[in-house]
Amino acid sequence: MGEFITLDIDLGRCLGIEKCGKCIQVCPVNIFTSNGDYPKAVEANEDECTLCKLCLQGCEVDAITIHKLYEE
Amino acid sequence: MRLLEYESKEILAKKGIPTPAGVLVYSPGTISLPPPVVIKAQIPIGGRQKAGGVVEALDQKEAEYKVEQMLSRTVRDYRVNKVLVEEKLDTAQEFYLGITYDTVAKEPIAIFSAEGGVDIEQLAEREPEKVQKRHFSVRTGLPEYTAREMISQASITGRTLLGLSNIFSLLATIFLENDATVTEINPLAQTKDGKRVALDCHVEIDDDALYRNPPLAQKEKDPHRVEGGRIASDFEKKATEIDNLDQRGVAGRLIEFDGNLGLIIGGGGASLTAFDAVQRHGGHPANYCEIGGNPSVLKTKELTKHILSKPGVEKIAVIMNVVSNTRVDLIARGVIKGIVEVGKNPSETLCVFRVPGAWEEEGFKILSKYGVDYCDRTVSIDEAARRGVEKLTKG
Numbered sequence: 001m002g003e004f005i006t007l008d009i010d011l012g013r014c015l016g017i018e019k020c021g022k023c024i025q026v027c028p029v030n031i032f033t034s035n036g037d038y039p040k041a042v043e044a045n046e047d048e049c050t051l052c053k054l055c056l057q058g059c060e061v062d063a064i065t066i067h068k069l070y071e072e
Numbered sequence: 073m074r075l076l077e078y079e080s081k082e083i084l085a086k087k088g089i090p091t092p093a094g095v096l097v098y099s100p101g102t103i104s105l106p107p108p109v110v111i112k113a114q115i116p117i118g119g120r121q122k123a124g125g126v127v128e129a130l131d132q133k134e135a136e137y138k139v140e141q142m143l144s145r146t147v148r149d150y151r152v153n154k155v156l157v158e159e160k161l162d163t164a165q166e167f168y169l170g171i172t173y174d175t176v177a178k179e180p181i182a183i184f185s186a187e188g189g190v191d192i193e194q195l196a197e198r199e200p201e202k203v204q205k206r207h208f209s210v211r212t213g214l215p216e217y218t219a220r221e222m223i224s225q226a227s228i229t230g231r232t233l234l235g236l237s238n239i240f241s242l243l244a245t246i247f248l249e250n251d252a253t254v255t256e257i258n259p260l261a262q263t264k265d266g267k268r269v270a271l272d273c274h275v276e277i278d279d280d281a282l283y284r285n286p287p288l289a290q291k292e293k294d295p296h297r298v299e300g301g302r303i304a305s306d307f308e309k310k311a312t313e314i315d316n317l318d319q320r321g322v323a324g325r326l327i328e329f330d331g332n333l334g335l336i337i338g339g340g341g342a343s344l345t346a347f348d349a350v351q352r353h354g355g356h357p358a359n360y361c362e363i364g365g366n367p368s369v370l371k372t373k374e375l376t377k378h379i380l381s382k383p384g385v386e387k388i389a390v391i392m393n394v395v396s397n398t399r400v401d402l403i404a405r406g407v408i409k410g411i412v413e414v415g416k417n418p419s420e421t422l423c424v425f426r427v428p429g430a431w432e433e434e435g436f437k438i439l440s441k442y443g444v445d446y447c448d449r450t451v452s453i454d455e456a457a458r459r460g461v462e463k464l465t466k467g
Contacts, residue, residue, distance in 0.1 A: 003409050004438060029368075047369045047405055051434070070441040 002046030006067045007031060007055075011038055013063035022058035031055075073277045073292050074116040078156045080275035083250065084257075087242045090269045094158035100140035107131045108160040111138050115150035116298055118274070123148045128160060150300040161269060166259035168192050168203075169240050171214070171247040179207040182214050182244060184236075186226040188259030202226075214244030235268045236260070250288075251281030307382060311361070314374045321367030321398065323375045323406070331356025333423070333464055334379035334388040336372075336407060338363040342393035342453060349457035350389065355464065358385045366398050372406020373413065380414050380421070387423040389460035394428045394449050400435030403427050408442050419443035424460030426451055 009023075016037045017024065023039050024032045029048040032039045032055065055064050075083070081091040095105055096114070103109065113125035120126050125147035129135035135157065142155050166188030174181040184204045185195060196203040204222045208214045219240035223233055239260065247255040254276040261271045282289040291297055304312070307328045315324025322338075333355050337343040343362050350357055359379060363372065379385060390407055392398070404425070411418045425439055428449035439446040445463075447456050 003412065004405050047409060050399070050402070068437075070438045 001043050002049075002069070004068065004070055005046045005049040005051075006069065007041040007046055007049065008065045008067065009039060009041065010063040010065070013061040014038055014059075015061060015063075020060065022060075023055040023064060026054040026058045028052065028054070073279055073282060073288065075275045075277065075288075076114045076116060076297075077112060077272060077274075078114055078154075079291070080255075080273045081156075081270065083246055083275060084243075084270055084273055087246055089239050089242055089257075090267065091273075092158040092161060092269055092271065094156050096154055097139055097143075097157055098154050100136065100143060103132065103135045103139060103157055105135075105157055105159060107135055109135050110158045110160050111135065111142055112156045112158065112272075113142055113145070113147045113150075113152040114154045114156055115147055115152060115300075117148050117150065120147060125152070146300060149302055150298065153296065153299050161261060161271070162264040163259075163261040163271075164264045165262045166271075167236060167262070168195075168256075168258045169236070169243055169260050170254070170256040170258065171244050171252070172254045172256075174207060177207055180210060180214075180244070180247060182206050182208060182219070182222065182240065184219075184222050184226065184240065186228060188261070190258075192258065208244065210248060213248055214241050216241045219244075231266070232262060232268075235262075239268060239270075246275070250275070251278045251284060252276060253278050307359075307378075311375065311378055314371055314378060317371050317374065318368050321363070321365035321371065323363045323367035323371035324361070326359050326361040326375075326379075328359055328382075329357050330384075331358045332384050332386045333460070334358045334382065334385045335361060336363055336376065336379065336388060336390045336403075337361060337392060338398070339393035339395060340364075342391075345393075345453050346389075346391040346457055349454045350461060352454075353458045353461040355389075355457065355461035358382055363403070364392070364395065364398050366402065367406070369402055369406040369409065372403055373410040376407050376410025377414055380410065380416065387421055387460075387464050389423050389457070389464075390425045390427060391453055391456050391460070392427040392429070393453065396430055398427075399430050400427045400432040401438060402431070402435075404435040404438040408438065408444070419445075423463035424456050426453065426456035 017034050031041050031045045033042050078096050085091050108130045111127050127138050129138050139155055142152050145152050168185040168188045170183040185202055204225050206222050216237045219237040223236050243255050252275055256274040257270045259271050261269050305328050308326050311324040311326035335357050337346040347360050408418045411421045422444045425444055426447035
Protein backbone atom coordinates (compact mmCIF):
# COMPACT_ATOMS: atom_id res chain seq x y z
CA MET A 1 0.00 0.00 0.00
CA GLY A 2 1.30 3.43 -0.92
CA GLU A 3 2.15 5.99 1.73
CA PHE A 4 0.27 8.73 -0.13
CA ILE A 5 -1.79 7.13 -2.89
CA THR A 6 -3.72 3.90 -3.25
CA LEU A 7 -5.69 2.77 -6.25
CA ASP A 8 -8.69 0.47 -5.98
CA ILE A 9 -10.07 -1.54 -8.88
CA ASP A 10 -13.64 -2.72 -8.49
CA LEU A 11 -13.36 -6.19 -9.95
CA GLY A 12 -17.15 -6.46 -9.99
CA ARG A 13 -17.20 -3.77 -12.67
CA CYS A 14 -13.84 -4.28 -14.39
CA LEU A 15 -14.15 -5.80 -17.88
CA GLY A 16 -10.85 -7.63 -17.52
CA ILE A 17 -7.65 -7.44 -19.50
CA GLU A 18 -8.88 -9.37 -22.53
CA LYS A 19 -11.80 -7.04 -23.17
CA CYS A 20 -10.19 -3.78 -21.99
CA GLY A 21 -6.86 -3.48 -20.11
CA LYS A 22 -6.65 0.21 -20.93
CA CYS A 23 -5.42 1.14 -17.44
CA ILE A 24 -2.29 -0.95 -18.02
CA GLN A 25 -1.76 0.62 -21.44
CA VAL A 26 -2.22 4.28 -20.53
CA CYS A 27 -0.52 4.62 -17.16
CA PRO A 28 2.71 6.57 -17.78
CA VAL A 29 4.35 5.31 -14.61
CA ASN A 30 3.42 1.62 -14.85
CA ILE A 31 1.27 1.35 -11.76
CA PHE A 32 -0.95 -1.36 -13.19
CA THR A 33 -0.02 -4.89 -14.09
CA SER A 34 -1.93 -8.01 -14.96
CA ASN A 35 -3.12 -10.33 -12.24
CA GLY A 36 -4.54 -13.25 -14.14
CA ASP A 37 -7.56 -12.03 -16.08
CA TYR A 38 -7.73 -8.69 -14.29
CA PRO A 39 -5.44 -5.71 -13.73
CA LYS A 40 -4.07 -4.82 -10.33
CA ALA A 41 -2.21 -1.84 -8.91
CA VAL A 42 1.38 -2.62 -7.90
CA GLU A 43 1.59 -1.46 -4.30
CA ALA A 44 5.26 -0.51 -4.55
CA ASN A 45 4.45 1.82 -7.45
CA GLU A 46 1.30 3.48 -6.13
CA ASP A 47 3.17 6.50 -4.78
CA GLU A 48 4.48 7.19 -8.28
CA CYS A 49 0.93 8.04 -9.40
CA THR A 50 1.05 11.47 -11.04
CA LEU A 51 -2.73 11.96 -10.70
CA CYS A 52 -2.95 12.35 -14.47
CA LYS A 53 -6.26 10.45 -14.39
CA LEU A 54 -5.61 8.76 -17.74
CA CYS A 55 -6.66 5.48 -16.15
CA LEU A 56 -9.94 7.03 -14.99
CA GLN A 57 -10.60 8.42 -18.46
CA GLY A 58 -9.75 5.10 -20.10
CA CYS A 59 -11.92 2.98 -17.85
CA GLU A 60 -15.35 2.71 -19.48
CA VAL A 61 -17.02 1.28 -16.39
CA ASP A 62 -15.60 3.61 -13.71
CA ALA A 63 -13.99 0.71 -11.88
CA ILE A 64 -10.93 2.65 -10.68
CA THR A 65 -10.77 4.91 -7.62
CA ILE A 66 -7.72 6.94 -6.63
CA HIS A 67 -7.35 7.63 -2.91
CA LYS A 68 -5.15 10.48 -1.74
CA LEU A 69 -4.33 9.26 1.73
CA TYR A 70 -2.97 12.66 2.77
CA GLU A 71 -6.42 14.17 2.32
CA GLU A 72 -8.15 11.61 4.47
CA MET B 73 35.75 20.72 -22.14
CA ARG B 74 38.88 22.42 -20.90
CA LEU B 75 41.67 22.04 -23.42
CA LEU B 76 45.18 21.35 -22.28
CA GLU B 77 47.65 24.17 -22.78
CA TYR B 78 49.33 22.58 -25.78
CA GLU B 79 45.95 21.88 -27.41
CA SER B 80 44.96 25.49 -26.89
CA LYS B 81 48.24 26.71 -28.31
CA GLU B 82 47.77 24.58 -31.41
CA ILE B 83 44.52 26.44 -32.07
CA LEU B 84 46.17 29.81 -31.42
CA ALA B 85 49.11 29.00 -33.69
CA LYS B 86 46.80 27.93 -36.53
CA LYS B 87 45.19 31.36 -36.35
CA GLY B 88 48.58 33.07 -36.46
CA ILE B 89 49.01 33.98 -32.80
CA PRO B 90 52.69 33.46 -31.92
CA THR B 91 53.46 30.88 -29.21
CA PRO B 92 56.86 29.88 -27.78
CA ALA B 93 58.82 27.15 -29.55
CA GLY B 94 58.08 23.96 -27.68
CA VAL B 95 57.97 20.18 -27.68
CA LEU B 96 55.48 17.84 -26.08
CA VAL B 97 57.23 15.15 -24.04
CA TYR B 98 55.63 11.90 -22.87
CA SER B 99 58.65 10.14 -21.39
CA PRO B 100 62.04 11.03 -19.90
CA GLY B 101 64.92 11.42 -22.31
CA THR B 102 66.74 13.94 -24.43
CA ILE B 103 64.98 17.28 -24.83
CA SER B 104 65.30 18.57 -28.38
CA LEU B 105 65.16 22.20 -27.36
CA PRO B 106 68.10 24.36 -26.31
CA PRO B 107 68.03 25.63 -22.70
CA PRO B 108 66.91 27.62 -20.84
CA VAL B 109 63.46 26.05 -20.95
CA VAL B 110 60.17 26.06 -19.07
CA ILE B 111 58.64 22.68 -18.20
CA LYS B 112 54.87 22.68 -17.86
CA ALA B 113 52.58 19.88 -16.68
CA GLN B 114 49.72 19.35 -19.12
CA ILE B 115 46.70 19.09 -16.84
CA PRO B 116 43.23 20.60 -17.26
CA ILE B 117 43.28 22.92 -14.26
CA GLY B 118 44.66 26.32 -13.31
CA GLY B 119 47.03 27.15 -10.47
CA ARG B 120 49.76 24.92 -11.89
CA GLN B 121 52.63 27.24 -11.02
CA LYS B 122 51.75 27.44 -7.32
CA ALA B 123 51.36 23.65 -7.23
CA GLY B 124 54.79 23.06 -8.78
CA GLY B 125 53.42 22.16 -12.19
CA VAL B 126 55.55 24.80 -13.97
CA VAL B 127 59.34 24.85 -13.45
CA GLU B 128 62.37 26.28 -15.24
CA ALA B 129 65.64 24.62 -16.21
CA LEU B 130 68.83 26.42 -17.13
CA ASP B 131 70.74 23.58 -18.84
CA GLN B 132 70.05 20.34 -20.67
CA LYS B 133 70.86 18.06 -17.75
CA GLU B 134 68.60 19.98 -15.39
CA ALA B 135 65.83 19.98 -18.00
CA GLU B 136 65.98 16.20 -18.43
CA TYR B 137 66.00 15.68 -14.66
CA LYS B 138 63.03 18.01 -14.10
CA VAL B 139 61.03 16.47 -16.94
CA GLU B 140 61.57 13.03 -15.41
CA GLN B 141 60.52 14.36 -12.01
CA MET B 142 57.44 16.05 -13.42
CA LEU B 143 56.33 12.93 -15.28
CA SER B 144 56.35 10.97 -12.03
CA ARG B 145 54.27 13.55 -10.18
CA THR B 146 50.68 14.32 -9.42
CA VAL B 147 49.76 17.98 -9.64
CA ARG B 148 46.47 19.17 -8.20
CA ASP B 149 45.15 15.58 -8.18
CA TYR B 150 46.06 14.96 -11.83
CA ARG B 151 48.79 12.53 -12.79
CA VAL B 152 51.17 14.28 -15.17
CA ASN B 153 51.43 12.04 -18.25
CA LYS B 154 52.88 14.65 -20.60
CA VAL B 155 54.76 17.91 -20.28
CA LEU B 156 55.18 20.84 -22.58
CA VAL B 157 58.79 21.99 -22.74
CA GLU B 158 59.09 25.52 -24.13
CA GLU B 159 61.83 28.03 -24.79
CA LYS B 160 62.22 30.56 -21.98
CA LEU B 161 61.75 34.08 -23.34
CA ASP B 162 63.10 37.38 -22.06
CA THR B 163 59.95 39.24 -21.19
CA ALA B 164 59.76 43.05 -21.10
CA GLN B 165 56.04 43.37 -20.36
CA GLU B 166 53.05 41.06 -19.84
CA PHE B 167 49.38 41.58 -20.76
CA TYR B 168 46.07 39.85 -20.12
CA LEU B 169 43.68 39.16 -23.01
CA GLY B 170 40.47 37.25 -22.41
CA ILE B 171 37.16 36.50 -24.09
CA THR B 172 34.28 34.90 -22.26
CA TYR B 173 30.51 34.89 -22.37
CA ASP B 174 28.54 37.28 -20.21
CA THR B 175 25.42 35.29 -19.37
CA VAL B 176 23.66 38.33 -17.95
CA ALA B 177 24.18 40.53 -21.03
CA LYS B 178 23.86 37.43 -23.28
CA GLU B 179 26.85 38.57 -25.30
CA PRO B 180 30.55 37.74 -25.45
CA ILE B 181 32.77 40.09 -23.52
CA ALA B 182 36.39 41.03 -24.23
CA ILE B 183 38.60 41.74 -21.23
CA PHE B 184 42.03 43.40 -21.38
CA SER B 185 44.59 44.44 -18.83
CA ALA B 186 48.10 45.80 -19.18
CA GLU B 187 48.97 43.72 -16.13
CA GLY B 188 49.32 40.14 -17.31
CA GLY B 189 50.10 37.05 -15.30
CA VAL B 190 47.62 37.98 -12.59
CA ASP B 191 44.27 36.64 -11.42
CA ILE B 192 42.08 38.90 -13.51
CA GLU B 193 39.06 38.58 -11.21
CA GLN B 194 41.08 39.67 -8.20
CA LEU B 195 42.60 42.55 -10.17
CA ALA B 196 39.17 43.68 -11.39
CA GLU B 197 37.95 43.71 -7.81
CA ARG B 198 41.04 45.39 -6.36
CA GLU B 199 41.85 47.88 -9.11
CA PRO B 200 38.97 47.96 -11.59
CA GLU B 201 40.50 50.88 -13.49
CA LYS B 202 43.23 48.52 -14.68
CA VAL B 203 40.79 46.20 -16.46
CA GLN B 204 39.04 47.16 -19.71
CA LYS B 205 35.86 45.33 -20.69
CA ARG B 206 33.78 45.54 -23.85
CA HIS B 207 30.83 43.45 -25.10
CA PHE B 208 30.73 42.50 -28.74
CA SER B 209 28.29 40.83 -31.09
CA VAL B 210 28.60 37.20 -32.13
CA ARG B 211 27.85 38.44 -35.66
CA THR B 212 30.70 40.92 -35.97
CA GLY B 213 33.27 39.43 -33.64
CA LEU B 214 35.76 41.85 -32.13
CA PRO B 215 36.97 44.15 -34.95
CA GLU B 216 40.56 45.32 -34.63
CA TYR B 217 39.43 48.95 -34.30
CA THR B 218 37.33 48.03 -31.26
CA ALA B 219 40.24 46.12 -29.78
CA ARG B 220 42.46 49.16 -30.41
CA GLU B 221 39.99 51.45 -28.63
CA MET B 222 40.00 49.18 -25.59
CA ILE B 223 43.74 48.69 -25.44
CA SER B 224 44.53 52.36 -26.01
CA GLN B 225 42.59 53.15 -22.82
CA ALA B 226 45.50 51.51 -21.01
CA SER B 227 47.81 54.16 -22.56
CA ILE B 228 49.35 51.65 -24.96
CA THR B 229 50.42 53.11 -28.28
CA GLY B 230 52.40 52.45 -31.46
CA ARG B 231 53.44 49.00 -32.66
CA THR B 232 52.48 47.40 -29.34
CA LEU B 233 48.92 48.71 -29.70
CA LEU B 234 48.63 47.44 -33.28
CA GLY B 235 50.14 44.05 -32.44
CA LEU B 236 47.96 43.50 -29.38
CA SER B 237 44.80 44.58 -31.23
CA ASN B 238 45.45 42.07 -33.98
CA ILE B 239 45.96 39.23 -31.49
CA PHE B 240 42.91 40.27 -29.44
CA SER B 241 40.71 40.27 -32.53
CA LEU B 242 42.02 36.83 -33.53
CA LEU B 243 41.36 35.53 -30.02
CA ALA B 244 37.71 36.60 -30.35
CA THR B 245 37.50 34.84 -33.71
CA ILE B 246 38.87 31.67 -32.11
CA PHE B 247 36.25 32.03 -29.37
CA LEU B 248 33.40 32.20 -31.88
CA GLU B 249 34.68 29.65 -34.38
CA ASN B 250 35.26 26.99 -31.74
CA ASP B 251 32.08 27.50 -29.69
CA ALA B 252 34.29 28.37 -26.75
CA THR B 253 33.14 29.59 -23.37
CA VAL B 254 36.59 30.96 -22.52
CA THR B 255 39.63 31.93 -24.59
CA GLU B 256 42.29 33.55 -22.50
CA ILE B 257 45.95 34.44 -22.99
CA ASN B 258 47.54 35.11 -19.65
CA PRO B 259 50.15 36.31 -19.97
CA LEU B 260 50.77 37.54 -23.46
CA ALA B 261 54.41 38.58 -23.32
CA GLN B 262 56.13 41.36 -25.16
CA THR B 263 59.72 40.21 -25.40
CA LYS B 264 62.75 42.46 -25.09
CA ASP B 265 63.20 42.24 -28.85
CA GLY B 266 59.64 43.49 -29.42
CA LYS B 267 57.82 40.24 -30.28
CA ARG B 268 54.45 39.38 -28.79
CA VAL B 269 54.03 35.74 -27.72
CA ALA B 270 51.25 33.84 -25.90
CA LEU B 271 53.13 32.36 -22.95
CA ASP B 272 50.12 30.62 -21.46
CA CYS B 273 46.56 30.22 -22.62
CA HIS B 274 43.31 28.67 -21.55
CA VAL B 275 40.54 27.55 -23.90
CA GLU B 276 37.29 25.93 -22.85
CA ILE B 277 34.77 24.58 -25.34
CA ASP B 278 31.04 24.45 -24.70
CA ASP B 279 30.33 20.76 -24.03
CA ASP B 280 26.96 21.02 -25.74
CA ALA B 281 28.66 22.20 -28.94
CA LEU B 282 31.36 19.53 -29.06
CA TYR B 283 29.45 17.59 -31.69
CA ARG B 284 30.22 20.46 -34.08
CA ASN B 285 33.92 19.83 -33.65
CA PRO B 286 34.53 16.08 -34.21
CA PRO B 287 38.33 16.17 -33.68
CA LEU B 288 37.92 17.78 -30.26
CA ALA B 289 35.01 15.50 -29.40
CA GLN B 290 37.26 12.55 -30.21
CA LYS B 291 40.01 13.91 -27.96
CA GLU B 292 37.55 14.39 -25.14
CA LYS B 293 36.69 10.67 -25.28
CA ASP B 294 40.35 9.61 -25.11
CA PRO B 295 40.74 7.99 -21.65
CA HIS B 296 44.51 8.64 -21.65
CA ARG B 297 44.28 12.35 -22.42
CA VAL B 298 43.82 13.28 -18.78
CA GLU B 299 44.53 10.99 -15.84
CA GLY B 300 43.23 11.65 -12.38
CA GLY B 301 41.07 14.39 -11.07
CA ARG B 302 38.94 14.04 -8.01
CA ILE B 303 37.83 10.45 -7.43
CA ALA B 304 34.22 9.98 -6.37
CA SER B 305 33.75 8.60 -2.85
CA ASP B 306 31.74 5.43 -2.22
CA PHE B 307 28.97 7.63 -0.83
CA GLU B 308 28.90 9.62 -4.07
CA LYS B 309 29.01 6.48 -6.21
CA LYS B 310 26.02 5.08 -4.34
CA ALA B 311 24.15 8.33 -5.05
CA THR B 312 24.95 7.92 -8.75
CA GLU B 313 23.51 4.39 -8.61
CA ILE B 314 20.32 5.87 -7.16
CA ASP B 315 20.19 8.40 -9.98
CA ASN B 316 20.45 5.53 -12.44
CA LEU B 317 17.50 3.62 -10.95
CA ASP B 318 15.29 5.01 -13.69
CA GLN B 319 15.40 7.55 -16.48
CA ARG B 320 13.13 10.12 -14.86
CA GLY B 321 14.74 13.38 -13.77
CA VAL B 322 17.86 13.79 -11.66
CA ALA B 323 18.18 12.79 -8.02
CA GLY B 324 21.66 11.70 -7.14
CA ARG B 325 24.33 14.04 -8.44
CA LEU B 326 26.02 14.44 -5.11
CA ILE B 327 29.27 15.66 -3.62
CA GLU B 328 30.12 14.65 -0.08
CA PHE B 329 31.10 17.12 2.66
CA ASP B 330 31.65 16.57 6.36
CA GLY B 331 28.83 18.60 7.90
CA ASN B 332 25.67 17.55 9.74
CA LEU B 333 22.98 19.05 7.51
CA GLY B 334 21.88 16.91 4.57
CA LEU B 335 20.89 18.93 1.53
CA ILE B 336 18.41 18.08 -1.19
CA ILE B 337 18.69 21.11 -3.40
CA GLY B 338 18.21 21.91 -7.04
CA GLY B 339 17.37 24.28 -9.80
CA GLY B 340 20.54 25.13 -11.70
CA GLY B 341 22.31 27.96 -9.89
CA ALA B 342 19.76 27.74 -7.09
CA SER B 343 21.52 24.71 -5.66
CA LEU B 344 24.76 26.70 -5.49
CA THR B 345 22.89 29.62 -3.97
CA ALA B 346 21.27 27.37 -1.39
CA PHE B 347 24.57 25.71 -0.53
CA ASP B 348 26.30 29.06 -0.08
CA ALA B 349 23.37 30.43 1.93
CA VAL B 350 23.47 27.49 4.34
CA GLN B 351 27.16 28.15 4.95
CA ARG B 352 26.63 31.89 5.27
CA HIS B 353 24.15 31.29 8.06
CA GLY B 354 26.58 29.08 9.91
CA GLY B 355 25.36 25.70 8.67
CA HIS B 356 27.62 22.80 7.79
CA PRO B 357 26.41 20.88 4.73
CA ALA B 358 26.89 17.13 4.71
CA ASN B 359 26.61 17.16 0.95
CA TYR B 360 25.94 19.16 -2.17
CA CYS B 361 23.46 17.65 -4.58
CA GLU B 362 21.22 18.46 -7.47
CA ILE B 363 17.71 17.25 -8.08
CA GLY B 364 15.29 18.33 -10.76
CA GLY B 365 13.53 17.43 -13.97
CA ASN B 366 10.81 15.54 -12.07
CA PRO B 367 12.65 12.58 -10.60
CA SER B 368 10.55 9.60 -9.62
CA VAL B 369 9.32 9.33 -6.04
CA LEU B 370 11.49 6.22 -5.76
CA LYS B 371 14.69 8.09 -6.62
CA THR B 372 13.97 10.99 -4.27
CA LYS B 373 13.06 8.53 -1.52
CA GLU B 374 16.25 6.51 -1.97
CA LEU B 375 18.36 9.68 -2.12
CA THR B 376 16.79 10.90 1.12
CA LYS B 377 17.49 7.58 2.83
CA HIS B 378 21.03 7.61 1.51
CA ILE B 379 21.77 11.11 2.82
CA LEU B 380 20.24 10.24 6.20
CA SER B 381 22.43 7.14 6.37
CA LYS B 382 25.59 9.28 6.42
CA PRO B 383 27.04 9.32 9.92
CA GLY B 384 26.54 12.67 11.62
CA VAL B 385 23.61 13.83 9.47
CA GLU B 386 20.96 15.11 11.84
CA LYS B 387 18.46 16.84 9.60
CA ILE B 388 17.68 17.49 5.95
CA ALA B 389 16.96 20.78 4.21
CA VAL B 390 15.06 20.67 0.93
CA ILE B 391 15.48 23.90 -1.00
CA MET B 392 14.80 24.59 -4.65
CA ASN B 393 13.92 27.66 -6.67
CA VAL B 394 10.45 28.08 -8.17
CA VAL B 395 10.19 24.97 -10.31
CA SER B 396 8.08 24.44 -13.39
CA ASN B 397 9.69 21.21 -14.53
CA THR B 398 9.60 19.41 -11.20
CA ARG B 399 6.47 18.65 -9.23
CA VAL B 400 6.46 19.82 -5.66
CA ASP B 401 4.12 17.05 -4.52
CA LEU B 402 6.32 14.30 -5.98
CA ILE B 403 9.41 15.73 -4.26
CA ALA B 404 7.47 15.96 -0.99
CA ARG B 405 6.31 12.37 -1.36
CA GLY B 406 9.83 11.09 -2.00
CA VAL B 407 11.48 12.99 0.85
CA ILE B 408 8.81 12.14 3.41
CA LYS B 409 8.67 8.50 2.38
CA GLY B 410 12.45 8.24 2.72
CA ILE B 411 12.36 9.74 6.21
CA VAL B 412 9.48 7.48 7.27
CA GLU B 413 11.20 4.37 5.93
CA VAL B 414 14.28 4.99 8.08
CA GLY B 415 12.02 5.30 11.13
CA LYS B 416 12.32 9.06 11.65
CA ASN B 417 9.71 11.75 12.11
CA PRO B 418 9.39 14.05 9.06
CA SER B 419 8.40 17.08 11.16
CA GLU B 420 11.62 16.77 13.17
CA THR B 421 13.97 15.56 10.45
CA LEU B 422 13.00 18.07 7.76
CA CYS B 423 14.32 21.37 9.07
CA VAL B 424 13.09 23.30 6.05
CA PHE B 425 11.17 22.54 2.86
CA ARG B 426 11.19 25.33 0.33
CA VAL B 427 10.10 24.04 -3.08
CA PRO B 428 7.51 26.30 -4.69
CA GLY B 429 6.17 25.68 -8.15
CA ALA B 430 4.18 23.10 -10.09
CA TRP B 431 1.60 21.24 -8.00
CA GLU B 432 2.61 23.10 -4.87
CA GLU B 433 -0.91 23.07 -3.40
CA GLU B 434 -0.84 19.29 -3.48
CA GLY B 435 2.70 19.25 -2.08
CA PHE B 436 1.79 21.57 0.76
CA LYS B 437 -1.16 19.32 1.68
CA ILE B 438 1.25 16.41 2.04
CA LEU B 439 3.70 18.44 4.12
CA SER B 440 0.89 19.71 6.37
CA LYS B 441 -0.33 16.18 6.93
CA TYR B 442 3.11 15.25 8.30
CA GLY B 443 3.50 18.44 10.33
CA VAL B 444 6.39 19.76 8.25
CA ASP B 445 7.09 23.51 8.22
CA TYR B 446 7.23 24.51 4.58
CA CYS B 447 7.93 27.77 2.78
CA ASP B 448 6.19 29.13 -0.26
CA ARG B 449 7.71 31.41 -2.91
CA THR B 450 7.42 34.49 -0.71
CA VAL B 451 10.35 33.12 1.31
CA SER B 452 13.71 33.56 -0.42
CA ILE B 453 16.24 30.76 -0.76
CA ASP B 454 18.51 32.68 1.60
CA GLU B 455 15.80 33.02 4.25
CA ALA B 456 14.86 29.35 3.88
CA ALA B 457 18.49 28.41 4.45
CA ARG B 458 18.61 30.63 7.53
CA ARG B 459 15.47 28.99 8.95
CA GLY B 460 16.86 25.53 8.26
CA VAL B 461 20.16 26.25 9.97
CA GLU B 462 18.36 27.85 12.91
CA LYS B 463 16.12 24.84 13.37
CA LEU B 464 19.11 22.52 13.21
CA THR B 465 21.13 24.44 15.78
CA LYS B 466 18.34 25.44 18.16
CA GLY B 467 16.23 22.34 17.73
